[in-house]
Amino acid sequence: MDAITVRGLGKSYGDVTAVAGVDLAIRRGEVFALLGPNGAGKTTTVEVLEGHRRRDRGEVSVLGEDPGTAGRAWRARIGIVLQTANDAAELTVRESVRHYAGYYAHPADVDEVIERVGLTEKAGARVKSLSGGQRRRLDVALGIIGGPELVFLDEPTTGFDPEARRQFWALIRSLASTGTTILLTTHYLDEAEALADRVAVIVGGRVVAEGTPATLGGRSQAKATVSWLAEEGPRTMLTDTPTALIAELSRGRELPELTVTRPSLEDTYLELIGETR
Amino acid sequence: MTTAQATALPSPTRVGLSRGRIELRQFFRQREQVIFTFTFPAFILVLLASIFNGTYPDGVSVGQVFSASMIGAGIVATSFLNMGVGVALDREDGTLKRLHGTPVTATSYFLGKIVLVAVASLAEVVLLLAVGMALFDVTLPTDPGRWVTFAWVFLLTVVSCSLLGIAISSIARGAQSAAAVTNVPYVALLFMSGVYITLDALPEWMLRVGSLFPIKWAAQGFRSVFLPDSMAVQEAAGSWEHGTTALALGAWCVVGLLLCLVTFRWTNRRG
Incomplete structure (x- = not known):
């Protein structure tokens, strides 16, 4: 059973539409990250799920209950980290x-x-x-x-120094290892990559991509960039088959300064939020 | 399983009493709070009763009159000011938002506030009485009827002023604004209600405005408890007006409750 299911969630403040039809399914025991730029609707979405805010449209179920009407017993089963x-x-x-x-x-x-x-x-x-x-x-x-059973973390490490962030991540991992479902919002991509089993990107009040950090936005199928230093200078090639390319180029020789890179989560993310703007 | 957990959750009353303990601990650890809300009325009492001196016929000193009136003002501070600023602060610093994400209900939260206000107000009365008895010849009444009057004036004042404080905290935009929004009418009404200035020195219109609000009735009620009945002629109406006092304070309880129900919010943001 899913810990959270959301279908067609909508919320407006006056004329401003904060959430314009969000769908989500978060499994029990999963660490799920919501990514998105400021004002994308992350916090509003989470506040609706926490029962802090009323929604205008859509169906929401959190641990089997509607957070808009759930009572004390339900609130005892969730944990909200302010x-x-x-x-x-x-x-x-x-x-x-x-x-x-x-x-x-x-x-x-x-x-x-x-x-x-x-x-x-x-x-x-x-x-x-x-x-x-x-x-x-x-x-x-x-x-x-x-x-x-379910913990909400809304931008938990904003303003942390790098060491404090690492320590905090270890804490979240230990929590996840006990089977607690965790819904995290963040605008740090390394944080999502380090902690989340799955991520969804929200832009303009909608989910524009969803997947594991490794496959988000077709990232794992994207062309690899192979770079090396050739005799005539630095060279870069985009390829679907980097292994074959390197075998052909090198023929047993060392290729100086060889790197194979795929788009980082950040590249993918920036592309995703750029497309919809 | 859900039902089993629901029945096992601590009762709202138990949670409310536990909140009361934690509220008291926080209140008395906050130095500014203790100085400004709690000891301020005693400080003003000492100043006023030292500036104005004289005696009424019957040998009642001005200090005794100030002491009795200041008990009314003091418990308005520990109820109205304390709630007005306290609830706004709880909204601003995240206390209310955090509680709203736990099994704590609004009932438990307010039960905690009631415990805080009741204990702080009783302590305020004890402090002011101690100052009055030590410096200004105040004596404790021996007639049980006067203690009955004390009990209902205390209760109605604390309830009406707490509710008004909670309501005003919702109108204020934050804790700082709440401090201004509560203190300005409080201090103005202390003058208009004959607490800071003796009644005979007040212009007629001020008396009228003052008599619309709870402080005048609270102060008058406590004067009727701690001053001899011969002092009743010094009141604007020439009597203690117990019936009107109960009616005025009772009406403010109702108004305060309605305002609370209409305006209470868990957070500073709307929606």
Whole structure:
């Protein structure tokens, strides 16, 4: 059974159409990334799925229920990781995680969750004293303390330094390895590539491509670019059969500065969002 | 499985009480909050009662009158100001948005706020009474009837002003705007309701405007609790007007509740 199915989702704010017919199917246990430029409709889509926003059109099912009408029991099964919250500044990390644990029927162990997000050393510190990255880790802890089946992460690593991002990715992977379904929005392509089983690209309120990071937008079938340094200077050729091309060129010799590249996820993505503009 | 989980979720009451504990902890850890909302009325009381002195016939000092009135003003601060700014801040810093993504209901959230307001307001009364008793000859009434009056004036004031605070927080665009939107009418009404200035010094029109709002009735109600009955003639109507007080504060409870139901939002954005 799918964790999330969306058909023909539409949402407008006054005259502005934010989401213009999104279809999605996200399987249980999958890490799914929504990519798209700012204002593409990612956040609106996710907020509808979280039950934070009403939709104008379409059918939505999240863990078998309509988020527009689902009740407390449903909200106990999802976890939402906020990306801009600054609440609970005066509480300590442990106090706030323990307090949130009290909302659920079967919460995870408080100290275990704190350890999982790497905040054990900060457990007794006031939330206001945390760094940006630590604060987001606390957000994850609060999002998973109820033992959710599905976790929403909306642009979780915006503003992180590279090391903090890597640590955060490891945290998300460990969460995914326990079978939790994860829906992630991001505009970092390396993040989608590192974490997601499947990705969908949203542009102008519509899904323009969907697939695994390796096959998105026909990426795996795209022509390979073979470059090398020939006697007369650098050469580049586009080919469907790079292995055969190299065998023919080299005939056992070393080809200096040989590279074979396929379009990166970023190339594919930029092409996809460029096409529709 | 879903039903099994639903029945096992902690009850909204239990969650609400747990929120109350966490709200109190946060309130009393916030130094600005404690200084401005909580000790400010006591500070103003000391200033006012030290500037104006004199006695009414019957030996009642101006300090006693200020002390009684300031109890009304103090619990309006711990209810109206506290809710107006507090709920706006919860909306701005993501508290409400986060709660909306958990099994916490609006009922539990507001139950937590009720616990906060009740405890903070009672503590406010104790603080102001302590100052009044130590410096301005305030004595605790011994007649149980006066404590009954105290109870209902306290309850109606705190409920009506909390609800109005919550409603005004929805009108405000953010926490900073909420601080202005709540403090300006609060301070203006403290003058017009005879809290900062004795009633005999107020022009007629100010008394009329003041008597439209809860602070005047709260202050008058507490004067009727802590001052001898001979002081009733000093009131604008020449009596304590318990019936009108209950009616005015009760009406504001209804208006406040309606405004809350119409305006409450989980986030700052619309849609």
